[in-house]
Amino acid sequence: MDAMLSPQPVQLGLPAEAAASSMVRRFQQVRAQSVALIRPLSAEDCQLQSMPDASPAKWHLAHLTWFFETFILERFETNFKPFDASFRVLFNSYYNGVGDKYPRPQRGMISRPTLEQVLDYRSEVDERILAVLTQHPDDAELAKLVTLGLHHEQQHQELLLTDIKHALSFNPARPAYARQWPLAGISPQPLRWIGFEGGLLELGFDPRSDGDFAFDNETPRHKVYIAPFDIGSRLVTNGEMMAFIEDGGYRRPELWLSMGWDWAQTNHAAMPLYWQASDHGCGYQNFTLQGLVEVDAHTPVCHLSYFEADAYARWAGARLPTEFEWELAARSVPAQQATQGNFVEGAAYHPIPLQQQSPGSPAQMFGDVWEWTQSNYNPYPGYKPWEGLVGEYNGKFMCNQFVLRGGSCATPHSHIRASYRNFFPPDAQWQFSGLRLARDIA
Amino acid sequence: MDAMLSPQPVQLGLPAEAAASSMVRRFQQVRAQSVALIRPLSAEDCQLQSMPDASPAKWHLAHLTWFFETFILERFETNFKPFDASFRVLFNSYYNGVGDKYPRPQRGMISRPTLEQVLDYRSEVDERILAVLTQHPDDAELAKLVTLGLHHEQQHQELLLTDIKHALSFNPARPAYARQWPLAGISPQPLRWIGFEGGLLELGFDPRSDGDFAFDNETPRHKVYIAPFDIGSRLVTNGEMMAFIEDGGYRRPELWLSMGWDWAQTNHAAMPLYWQASDHGCGYQNFTLQGLVEVDAHTPVCHLSYFEADAYARWAGARLPTEFEWELAARSVPAQQATQGNFVEGAAYHPIPLQQQSPGSPAQMFGDVWEWTQSNYNPYPGYKPWEGLVGEYNGKFMCNQFVLRGGSCATPHSHIRASYRNFFPPDAQWQFSGLRLARDIA
């Protein structure tokens, strides 16, 4: 059981050499993807920090490199010398064990190093990591840490996109990050209910089906009792959200949690984040990474806070699923279908309308939008944080956050799995967060 | 099942007449207790509001009467006339369904009505409620609502005490509310671990053992799987907390949740609320409702935030119990022992040292201090709020709060039961909140 509690390639099952070479390829691919993501951006774009919760794109690029330098090079290089000694503090995110941190709300104040210098930092550290990998082809601990570093990198790739979207939204010109809508005809899909019997089940990360890596917060696999429930066959759409709005949903306190109602009043919430009343008087416009577009009724709604998702569900006479209900439903999806979602590789950078549904299986479980669950982000029974410095990765955030599941249009496809737990406070809106309904079976 | 979802005397099992007369006695007793609680206070004391979360004693007295007037007299009196029409807004706490509310942070600004007028308001409404009870001896709905009103009254009796304690603490003279320490010799009690096997169990309100009333949030009774665990034989003490302090507990981020660490830094937390370094240079003093006293090592620690309780547990190599673990343990306590706790009737208004333990049964499960659990305040599977205006009582607060169990030295004895769920945000300190440890069985 202990093995599952640390960052790991679990039973890679490959000869060490092949594993190392696959690791090298994966390392190169994931690291290159981060740099590819800033191609549409100027050095000034990469400098922007629009709120304390978001970070500049340049900071993401540097911090991801800091992670490899601090947790791997420092340990595996014999005569380790830092690229720049000041980076240890400058690009530490939240690891108290590593030492001081530059204050998060001021990350946008770091104009030096420049973007160019940060890219040089990446190149050098990449080369040195590759050298270390070559020197230690069999080192399991090294393999574990590189794997962790790459999953960490993928998490930040998504944050880089959501953070730059938030930053660009402050520009009245509503500039587009990209212009490449995947074309698609619309084929409206009715919402159906799919029933599950539940029972006393084992849930959590399962190396037999969930791949060779998990974060500590997905473990240990443990028993949960789930009562029978129905879950929605697809995500809630913009069109359904518009009906909520037109029915006065944002003005009716009985639909909201008390804290949600306060949030809505304080923030004058009247529609999802990035929506605005349409210039031509009816309908809504939506700021996306593809610029300002008309709100499409059949596209999954996103950028909802937990409060909005919860209020919508109550208005619809339903509720949010628990994370275990969600996981049970997700594990029922045929493997082939699960991999065909709308992930970052599709370059839509936005949810897209559902084209078809299979009768007995919920659609859109992976990709498009993260799905709010009613589950708090709590430790699983028997949870133990990873040992060492990376022990600060997850456990210390288990308070006043809710679990989201399933990945989004900004998630790398290879990053998501049925046991994956994302988490945000209930007022967070700037992630690609939406919802799927659930209900009790009477 | 439906019957359990509404405010209720469940199966009173008495002839209507006897029930009504018992109801009358209970009504008179509970209502009188509220007024008794302000006897040590001046009109000016009763006016104090020291923070938005707390209310003036006078406001409590008025609001409790408003509850009976609004939810009972308005409905059951034929020619209902309000005592004072303006009170409907002035003393509404948070019921949007009832209409406007006077802003909570300004309750301390209501000097008129005076305390004397509020006491007149209580007397008149009491008489009218008694008249209604006499006229409708068989009305089950009336009985339900009066019962609810009395449990509501008891909740506020505890708040009245914790709120006035908070308010008086602003006075540099540290004035005592009462002077009547129950005398007790000290007999140090070692901490022992008591094991439970767990399994798939039914938990939540059980009318067979938990009495004739429950709040909606304790229902429905439902299945939960609990893994084997140990629980502490007694509460954590001041002495143990002092060891945590001396070991640098408040200065070591690795012991804290990230949000807790931020809270501790922002609030310069270095010891429990109401503690201060002792005048004579070593040890601590504690502001209590009995004035300023030396901190006693064997008394259960209280006025901890969730953050402090969680950090202490981590430091002690243990964790907080879940609310279901707690309930399972509480249901193992012999009935006689459960009723002998330190409740408000004992007039200590402070936790007291444990005198003895039974070998196989956890002590201090009821009374002394509310025990933080690691469970978020979430709806039980199948939860439905009460119907009607009182539906706002509980459900809308199920967000970013943690469950506390077991009652305290400020809780009326007849108010507590094994299924009772109290709840506060993790930074709340002004309740009599402490902790008991738990741990996994490897």
Add this chain to the structure above:
Amino acid sequence: MDAMLSPQPVQLGLPAEAAASSMVRRFQQVRAQSVALIRPLSAEDCQLQSMPDASPAKWHLAHLTWFFETFILERFETNFKPFDASFRVLFNSYYNGVGDKYPRPQRGMISRPTLEQVLDYRSEVDERILAVLTQHPDDAELAKLVTLGLHHEQQHQELLLTDIKHALSFNPARPAYARQWPLAGISPQPLRWIGFEGGLLELGFDPRSDGDFAFDNETPRHKVYIAPFDIGSRLVTNGEMMAFIEDGGYRRPELWLSMGWDWAQTNHAAMPLYWQASDHGCGYQNFTLQGLVEVDAHTPVCHLSYFEADAYARWAGARLPTEFEWELAARSVPAQQATQGNFVEGAAYHPIPLQQQSPGSPAQMFGDVWEWTQSNYNPYPGYKPWEGLVGEYNGKFMCNQFVLRGGSCATPHSHIRASYRNFFPPDAQWQFSGLRLARDIA
């Protein structure tokens, strides 16, 4: 010159005995007036603090007594013992030289001592002061300090009224402090301009005409050059303010100082403080110390911030006078007329309509409302604060405040004089503050 810089009865000109007996009478009269002002108030009313800038009535009563105890009894009693040692901190307002201070925003948290105990404190200190006066009939320093204490007391009498008005305004019942409008027929008075030639003049406190006491901030008398100007023959009225409102005055940035416009936007300012749109759809209602009344067009407007007064003046094509223009105009008013204003002794507790004007002399210069001037509260050339502890009385507040002149309906008549300088920050509204127009002579 030095003599003028310390608190003083200047040129008492009476034999010591007669002076002392006159001092005793004055002491008794002024001290009794403070207590008389709380007669319409309950102990709970006297506990209210509605904002950090305001204090509870009970605190005023205690602090005024603290002033006599600290600055006189401590010095002149041989075996001085404080009434209660804790009061030295509790009722210190802002004298760093005296030592610690209880935090101002929490004055409303001091329920103990009770009002009754504070009245006992007053009685005892009064007796002891009278004893000291009897023992030291010739002590000039004592006489100076008692005189200062009485002027200090009168200042707080006005604050007591404006503070309780502010506090009572939080009560939705809009309770009246008093019910005794002085009756008066209305005789509309046109605004006329009265011209002054100005020149190089001596201004500031003049013991020949301004009585036997001045605060240090009114000294030294000094030369000022004033260009020719016109000043309004009367105060600006509610009717004129309504015309400003109807002309969009609160919505036109070009009428406002930049900081005033920000203030108006932040505070959603749309009318003077204590006004509200009338229930019956047109006109305005005004919360006064006499309860809620219809706004009367001929009554001087009051409770304006500097920002509103300045914006009104700009809208009217005029400007606020400087404090020196005001003083020059005030010194032109015949002595008899000056003493017939609407002061606190009239018990209107509100400005009243002007009944008649004399042709060449401005009316309403004294009483009714404090008049905002465009002069910052700065030291006069050669200004020196009083020596000793009372040196903190005025000088340290000379920053970001504006001078108001002339006294109000809440000012004791014997407290005001032509050289008197009141001062408040430009956003303060809760004083009886209004305006009179001025303009350049082309």
Add this chain to the structure above:
Amino acid sequence: MDAMLSPQPVQLGLPAEAAASSMVRRFQQVRAQSVALIRPLSAEDCQLQSMPDASPAKWHLAHLTWFFETFILERFETNFKPFDASFRVLFNSYYNGVGDKYPRPQRGMISRPTLEQVLDYRSEVDERILAVLTQHPDDAELAKLVTLGLHHEQQHQELLLTDIKHALSFNPARPAYARQWPLAGISPQPLRWIGFEGGLLELGFDPRSDGDFAFDNETPRHKVYIAPFDIGSRLVTNGEMMAFIEDGGYRRPELWLSMGWDWAQTNHAAMPLYWQASDHGCGYQNFTLQGLVEVDAHTPVCHLSYFEADAYARWAGARLPTEFEWELAARSVPAQQATQGNFVEGAAYHPIPLQQQSPGSPAQMFGDVWEWTQSNYNPYPGYKPWEGLVGEYNGKFMCNQFVLRGGSCATPHSHIRASYRNFFPPDAQWQFSGLRLARDIA
């Protein structure tokens, strides 16, 4: 008199053609200087906004161009087309008359247009302004507005430097803007007092001596009475400030204005802005535009708030001069000496030690540091704002600010004159602000 109230070249006294050609040269020179100032900066540096009161360098460059486009091209071009229609809002600073404004605290969020695009914007508008100047060689109104635009540009050149200094100070590397200290031997200069008789004088802008342009706030020239006074022969130095610190100056409330003391407590002020305790344990280091340096005792102290300047003066047994005392002293300085100060052209970007003094004339009146005066920024008697859109330039800021005089090491030499009034709120520290002492003559 009227002529003096509008933006103006007063009495150019040149044939129109020569005037126009001199205007062209001046336009080119001043505009080029703005671009020269960002040469040491990257695009990312130019994006930084470290507080709402400061603006990104890029924003300054764009806003200055907006000024010429909006106030001149819109009016003088026949078929005016904006460079980019969105810039009208984006780069409007505070002109309500021009329409909407992008929120000031979010200027740092404008990554697009890029710096390169802003430089293109500058080039195009420059060409178009030169074309307009060629077409209208005799247009006095045009000449006035271009002159105003160039003085406006010079004001922002100074702000650009103080803002980028503030932004770079957030970088733990303390990066230098420039590396070009002007070398200078140290020759300590004693502080001497220079007396002035004062009297009834005419002060304010005087075209005979102050050049051909003034802002409206320097007018009209008017009579002021000044009592006799002494003024310090030089600026207060770092060494003198260190003596203040060592004498507990920052810990003694009696030295401070009440509002200043609150400011110092809230901000934990213990030394001037940009100072830090020296790494090697004694003395101080100073972040400058030339990087981190040891504090030099003979250099004028700068980056003081008004509160610090006022407290220092009180500690020194003196006071700040009034702005009229300062102006009188400044007008006594021989013209030749006045022009030899330390201005931006010297490229020190920091005050420098005084090398010598003349006996009867105060040194360092111009350049080095802006000198706080005790005068509030108020309108001169008879003041009228300029007509038209530029009327918002100055008047609306006349509230809660203090006047500073004399220019600084970041001021263009041709921008300053004896009548020039700079102004900042009393807590502002990020300008090159220091002080000179004054005192009454007994």
